[in-house]
Amino acid sequence: MNTARTAAEKKFLAGLVESVAPGWRIRITDDGQLAGRDSGIYLLDTRTLWCGMSFMGSAELESVRMDGKASGLEAAVFSSTASRLMLEAQQALAAGRTPDGDTERDMYFSAAAGLVCSLTGDLVHDKLGGLHGHWIMLRYEIPGDHGPTRPLFARSQGPLRLLSPEEVRRFAATSMLTDLSNPDSAVRKIIGHRRPALNPFFAHVAPVEWIDRTTPKD
Numbered sequence: 001m002n003t004a005r006t007a008a009e010k011k012f013l014a015g016l017v018e019s020v021a022p023g024w025r026i027r028i029t030d031d032g033q034l035a036g037r038d039s040g041i042y043l044l045d046t047r048t049l050w051c052g053m054s055f056m057g058s059a060e061l062e063s064v065r066m067d068g069k070a071s072g073l074e075a076a077v078f079s080s081t082a083s084r085l086m087l088e089a090q091q092a093l094a095a096g097r098t099p100d101g102d103t104e105r106d107m108y109f110s111a112a113a114g115l116v117c118s119l120t121g122d123l124v125h126d127k128l129g130g131l132h133g134h135w136i137m138l139r140y141e142i143p144g145d146h147g148p149t150r151p152l153f154a155r156s157q158g159p160l161r162l163l164s165p166e167e168v169r170r171f172a173a174t175s176m177l178t179d180l181s182n183p184d185s186a187v188r189k190i191i192g193h194r195r196p197a198l199n200p201f202f203a204h205v206a207p208v209e210w211i212d213r214t215t216p217k218d
Contacts, residue, residue: 016139038161040134041112043086044172047141047197047212050090051165054108058132061116062107065131068117075121075151079114082107083147085141104118111137120151133155134163138172139197141212169201177205 041060043052051129068078084108090098099107115121123132136152152175154163163171179187197212 003007012065014167017105038132039156041108042134042136042163043082043139044136044168045086045108045139045141045147046088046172046176046202047171047215048090048095049199049217050086051168052086052089052107053162053165053168054104055162056108056112058130061112061131061135064112064123065125066112070086070216075114075117075119077114078110078117078147079137079151080146082111082114082137083149085110086139087146088138111135114149115151115153118151119151124153128155136168139174140191141198142191142194144195145194148190150179173202173205176202180206 039056039058040055041056044050064143068075082164086101088102089107092099092103112135116125116131121131122134133156134154136154138152139147140148140149152171154171179185180192182188196210197215198206198210199215200211200213200217203211
């Protein structure tokens with residue numbers, strides 16, 4: 001059976017997604033079904049405020065988690081790949097090019113693996129008995145590094161309504177404030193002595209010397 005979608009069908013599906021995904025520009029990149037996709041994967045660059053989102057199903061996330069754990073690789077390996085691909089995607093957009101489908105797919109699957117195989121993923125899986133919800137990966141810009149990442153999770157109450165880009169940014173700011181206020185925070189220990197370059201959006205939660213004033217506040 002031919003499952004390829006016409007431009008009209010993709011436009012219709014994009015309209016459906018936009019009804020539960022406020023503030024996003026939607027692009028249908030594959031021939032998959034929306035049914036069963038009950039979780040959101042969000043990517044946020046804390047310097048540029050570039051933000052990306054993809055639908056995934058909790059069953060798909062369970063499979064990603066099992067494969068990731070079985071590989072013997074640490075979550076940081078997957079997260080580092082996702083961080084690098086986030087940077088490449090932004091470079092493509094800055095050059096007026098749309099990232100190709102394979103790059104986007106690799107980026108989101110690497111991010112998903114990094115998220116659900118992390119300590120945060122373990123805690124969510126053990127406490128909630130599943131992976132359904134909002135998964136957010138923050139990318140920190142540090143010279144000479146692909147960028148360390150921070151996994152975040154928020155439960156989804158009832159049918160999934162995806163977070164808007166503004167909600168993702170506010171959630172990131174709240175989590176950043178919590179991390180930086182806690183001297184025992186692993187995130188603070190990782191990035192604290194390396195001075196990440198943060199967008200002015202985060203000026204109210206981060207040290208002033210970390211703010212990159214050359215980057216426009218979105």
